[in-house]
Amino acid sequence: MSHPSQFALLKKRRFLPFFVTQSLGAFNDNLFKQSLILAILYKLSLGGDGSLLVNVCALLFILPFFLFSALAGQFGEKYAKDALIRLIKLAEVLIMAIGAAGFLYNQLWMMLLALFAMGTHSALFGPVKYSILPQALREEELVGGNGLVEMGTFLAILAGTIGAGVMMSVHDYAPVVATAVVAVAVLGYLASRAIPRAAASTPELQLQWNIFSQTWATLRMGLNQTPAVSRSIVGNSWFWFVGAIYLTQIPAYAQEWMHGDETVVTLILTLFSVGIAIGSLLCERLSGRKVEIGLVPFGSFGLTLFGLLWWWHSGDIPAGVVAYDWLALLGMSKAWWILLSILGLGVFGGFYIVPLYALIQSRTPEHQRARVIAANNILNALFMVVSAIVTILLLSLAKLTIPQLFLVVSLLNIAVNTYIFRIVPEFSMRFMIWLLSHSMYRVEHRDLEKIPDEGAALLVCNHVSFVDALLIGGAVRRPIRFVMYYKIYRLPVLNFIFRTAGTIPIAGRSEDPVIYEQAFERIAAYLADGELVCIFPEGKLTTDGEIDEFKGGLMRILERTPVPVIPMALQGLWGSFFSRDPAKGWFHRLWSRVTLVAGSALPVEAVEPALLRERVSKLRGAAR
Structure with missing residues (x-):
C-alpha cells in the first residue's frame, strides 16, 4: 500500500506547531550559547583565561540536566503537556530578556545567569518533547515523526551556531544578538499556542521535590524498564558520548589536521548536521513505517566504519602557505575522503538514534514515559560529562592525537554496542530480518x-x-x-x-x-x-x-x-x-x-x- 510521506505531518496541526516550537527552541539555545562563547573569546575585556570561561559555559548549560530532569519528568506526567510547553516557552522569553540585557549592558553575570536558565528550560522541555509524540502521532507515524524532530533539532543547532557567528561579526553586535534571541523566543511561544490538547497521563502523581533522591529514583526507573528499553537508554546516551567528542574536537581538528580557517569548521559542522538530518529522514522509509530496531546495529556499524575512515585519512592534507578556506578544501581530492566520512557518520548516527528514541517512546508505559525520558536525559548529560573527562585524559595525559582519539572512540563503539546487542539479542535478530528483507x-x-x-x-x-x-x-x-x-x-x-x-x-x-x-x-x-x-x-x-x-x-x-x-x-x-x-x-x-x-x-x-x-x-x- 502507498502511504503519505512523513513530510505530510508538517501539514498536521497535531504535529507542525510542536515541530516549529521545538526547532525554534533548539535554534535559540545555540544562538545564545554560541554568541556568548564568541563574546567571551573575542569581544569582552575580561582580563582572564577565556578558555576557562568557555568551559564554565558548557558546565552551566549541562548542570540543569542533572538538577532538574527528574522534576521535569514528573511535571510531564502530572500536567497537560500542551499547557506545560506554553509555560516553558513563556519562561524562555523572560530568560532571553535577561540575556539580552546582559549583551546590551555588557554584563557577563547576566549572560551566564541566562545561560544556566536556558539549560534549565531545555531540561524541563526534554521529557515533554519526547513524551508528547506518542500521544500526537499514530503508531505508524512515530518513526517518521521522530526523524523529523531529529532533523529539525540538528539543523536548528547548525543554524544557531552559524547565525551566532554572523551576528558576532557585526561591529555593533549587542543590539543584534539581543533582538534576535528575544524575537526567536517570542516566535517559539506563539507557535506553542497552536499545539493541540495533550492530556496529563498521571494527574494524580505526587510531586517529589528532593532533587538528589528523585534523580536517583528516576534513573532507577529508566534503567529498570525492560532490557530493550533500558539498553536503548544506554545506547542513546552512548550516541551523545560519541557525538560530544566529535563535535568538541572539530574546531581544533579543522585547524591542525585540515589546515583550514573558520569556514572549514562551519563546513564540517554542516556536513555532520546534514548527515544526521538525512539519516533521520531515511529511517521511516528503511523501517517500513514501524519501530524497526534492526536499524540500530546498522547505524552502529556505520558509526564505527566512518569513524575508522576519518582516522585513516587524517594527515593526508598537506599544510599550505595560508589556511585553506572551505572552497579550497573542496577542490582537494584528499579532503573528500574526510568530508565523506563526516557525512557518513552523521547519516548512520541518524539510523542509530531515531529507532532508539522511538523504541523508548513506544515500549514505555504511558504513566512512566516522561520520567523514563527524564532518566534518559540525565544519563545523556552524565555521558557527555564523562566524554569531556575521557577526552582530557586521552589528549593530555596519554598524549594521543585527535585522529587517534577518533580511533579509540570507533573501537569503543564496537565494545559498547556488542554489550548492548548481547544483553538484548532482539537488536541483532531484527537486524538480520531487516537485512534479509532489504537484500x-x-x-x-x-x-x-x-x-x-x-x-x-x-x-x-x-x-x-x-x-x-x-x-x-x-x-x-x-x-x-x-x-x-x-x-x-x-x-x-x-x-x-x-x-x-x-x-x-x-x-x-x-x-x-x-x-x-x-x-x-x-x-x-x-x-x-x-x-x-x-x-x-x-x-x-x-x-x-x-x-x-x-x-x-x-x-x-x-x-x-x-x-x-x-x-x-x-x-x-x-x-x-x-x-x-x-x-x-x-x-x-x-x-x-x-x-x-x-x-x-x-x-x-x-x-x-x-x-x-x-x-x-x-x-x-x-x-x-
Missing part, C-alpha cells in the same frame, strides 16, 4: 492493518521457504510467536533468530511426542497472554509451489484457546533462494519480489481446515 527480497505488504494492534489472534499462512517466518516477522509491527518444524528451527544462524523471537519448535506426534506436546502448551500460553501466534498448517514446505492440505492441529489450538483466526498468504516466494524449487537459476532467486497479504479475521466458530485453506489460496492467487 535478497523486495517485500511488499497488503492489508496488514487487518492484523489487530492488541489482543490474541492466530495467524495462518502458506509455507513456501525456510525464511517465511523472518519475512512475516519483519513485515508485521507486533511481535509474532511462530510455530515451525523443529528441524527448520535448528538450522544454523537462523536458529539464533528463531530462539530470540520466542519461536515454538514442533514435531510430528509420532516423530517426537515430547516436542509435539510442549509446542501446544507454549502456543496456549502465548495466546492466553494476548500475543499473536503464527502457524503454517501445511506442516511442511511446499515442494511444488502449491498449497497442501491444512492439518488438524490448528483445531486443537482453537479448542483450547478460542481466538480470531487471520488468514495470510505469501505471493512470489516460490523459486526464491530459500524455497525448494530447483528450476530457477541463481540470479532469478535473488531480489525476488514477494508480497505478504492479510485477509479478514474469521471468528473461531467459523473455522475449519478446508475453509481456511480456501481463504489462503484466494489471497495468494496465481502468484506462487
Whole structure:
C-alpha cells in the first residue's frame, strides 16, 4: 500500500506547531550559547583565561540536566503537556530578556545567569518533547515523526551556531544578538499556542521535590524498564558520548589536521548536521513505517566504519602557505575522503538514534514515559560529562592525537554496542530480518492493518521457504510467536533468530511426542497472554509451489484457546533462494519480489481446515 510521506505531518496541526516550537527552541539555545562563547573569546575585556570561561559555559548549560530532569519528568506526567510547553516557552522569553540585557549592558553575570536558565528550560522541555509524540502521532507515524524532530533539532543547532557567528561579526553586535534571541523566543511561544490538547497521563502523581533522591529514583526507573528499553537508554546516551567528542574536537581538528580557517569548521559542522538530518529522514522509509530496531546495529556499524575512515585519512592534507578556506578544501581530492566520512557518520548516527528514541517512546508505559525520558536525559548529560573527562585524559595525559582519539572512540563503539546487542539479542535478530528483507527480497505488504494492534489472534499462512517466518516477522509491527518444524528451527544462524523471537519448535506426534506436546502448551500460553501466534498448517514446505492440505492441529489450538483466526498468504516466494524449487537459476532467486497479504479475521466458530485453506489460496492467487 502507498502511504503519505512523513513530510505530510508538517501539514498536521497535531504535529507542525510542536515541530516549529521545538526547532525554534533548539535554534535559540545555540544562538545564545554560541554568541556568548564568541563574546567571551573575542569581544569582552575580561582580563582572564577565556578558555576557562568557555568551559564554565558548557558546565552551566549541562548542570540543569542533572538538577532538574527528574522534576521535569514528573511535571510531564502530572500536567497537560500542551499547557506545560506554553509555560516553558513563556519562561524562555523572560530568560532571553535577561540575556539580552546582559549583551546590551555588557554584563557577563547576566549572560551566564541566562545561560544556566536556558539549560534549565531545555531540561524541563526534554521529557515533554519526547513524551508528547506518542500521544500526537499514530503508531505508524512515530518513526517518521521522530526523524523529523531529529532533523529539525540538528539543523536548528547548525543554524544557531552559524547565525551566532554572523551576528558576532557585526561591529555593533549587542543590539543584534539581543533582538534576535528575544524575537526567536517570542516566535517559539506563539507557535506553542497552536499545539493541540495533550492530556496529563498521571494527574494524580505526587510531586517529589528532593532533587538528589528523585534523580536517583528516576534513573532507577529508566534503567529498570525492560532490557530493550533500558539498553536503548544506554545506547542513546552512548550516541551523545560519541557525538560530544566529535563535535568538541572539530574546531581544533579543522585547524591542525585540515589546515583550514573558520569556514572549514562551519563546513564540517554542516556536513555532520546534514548527515544526521538525512539519516533521520531515511529511517521511516528503511523501517517500513514501524519501530524497526534492526536499524540500530546498522547505524552502529556505520558509526564505527566512518569513524575508522576519518582516522585513516587524517594527515593526508598537506599544510599550505595560508589556511585553506572551505572552497579550497573542496577542490582537494584528499579532503573528500574526510568530508565523506563526516557525512557518513552523521547519516548512520541518524539510523542509530531515531529507532532508539522511538523504541523508548513506544515500549514505555504511558504513566512512566516522561520520567523514563527524564532518566534518559540525565544519563545523556552524565555521558557527555564523562566524554569531556575521557577526552582530557586521552589528549593530555596519554598524549594521543585527535585522529587517534577518533580511533579509540570507533573501537569503543564496537565494545559498547556488542554489550548492548548481547544483553538484548532482539537488536541483532531484527537486524538480520531487516537485512534479509532489504537484500535478497523486495517485500511488499497488503492489508496488514487487518492484523489487530492488541489482543490474541492466530495467524495462518502458506509455507513456501525456510525464511517465511523472518519475512512475516519483519513485515508485521507486533511481535509474532511462530510455530515451525523443529528441524527448520535448528538450522544454523537462523536458529539464533528463531530462539530470540520466542519461536515454538514442533514435531510430528509420532516423530517426537515430547516436542509435539510442549509446542501446544507454549502456543496456549502465548495466546492466553494476548500475543499473536503464527502457524503454517501445511506442516511442511511446499515442494511444488502449491498449497497442501491444512492439518488438524490448528483445531486443537482453537479448542483450547478460542481466538480470531487471520488468514495470510505469501505471493512470489516460490523459486526464491530459500524455497525448494530447483528450476530457477541463481540470479532469478535473488531480489525476488514477494508480497505478504492479510485477509479478514474469521471468528473461531467459523473455522475449519478446508475453509481456511480456501481463504489462503484466494489471497495468494496465481502468484506462487
